[in-house]
Amino acid sequence: MAEETARGICVRDVPAKAFIAAYAEHLKNSDKFELPVWADLVKTSVANELAPYGDDWYYIRAASIARKVYLRPGVGVGQLRKWYGGNYRRGTRTEHFRKANAGIIRSVLLQLEEMKVTEKLENGGRQMTRVGQQDLDRIAGSVFHDAEE
Numbered sequence: 001m002a003e004e005t006a007r008g009i010c011v012r013d014v015p016a017k018a019f020i021a022a023y024a025e026h027l028k029n030s031d032k033f034e035l036p037v038w039a040d041l042v043k044t045s046v047a048n049e050l051a052p053y054g055d056d057w058y059y060i061r062a063a064s065i066a067r068k069v070y071l072r073p074g075v076g077v078g079q080l081r082k083w084y085g086g087n088y089r090r091g092t093r094t095e096h097f098r099k100a101n102a103g104i105i106r107s108v109l110l111q112l113e114e115m116k117v118t119e120k121l122e123n124g125g126r127q128m129t130r131v132g133q134q135d136l137d138r139i140a141g142s143v144f145h146d147a148e149e
Contacts, residue, residue, distance in 0.1 A: 026139055045086055084100035
């Protein structure tokens with residue numbers, strides 16, 4: 001006799017790739033989250049040679065940032081720049097680490113703040129609001145149940 005216990009599914013319970021894809025699709029379909037006019041022109045880091053190829057890269061980055069803020073409350077723009085940075089390849093010379101573009105991260109965080117998904121902390125950094133946490137958990141639950149089927 002198998003007992004099924006009802007438990008809440010959160011972002012930690014689903015694979016990152018599946019959650020980010022689902023939340024990016026949610027942001028794309030949302031009328032509150034807008035794509036900036038400069039999104040097709042900008043590189044994501046000094047270390048990158050070209051701008052991202054995909055049309056949905058901004059939504060994917062926003063979903064990834066929202067997930068990171070969910071998992072690590074109190075994270076700020078500087079820490080996110082380090083996480084999204086990469087090696088600056090200089091040909092035959094040694095590589096050096098370069099941080100990611102702060103403007104992209106800041107614009108994503110500002111839009112998430114306008115949507116009431118994140119909020120600023122008094123001592124710096126961002127955290128999820130109650131509404132934002134419920135929204136992300138709801139999408140994680142749908143990803144979890146889709147994976148079960």
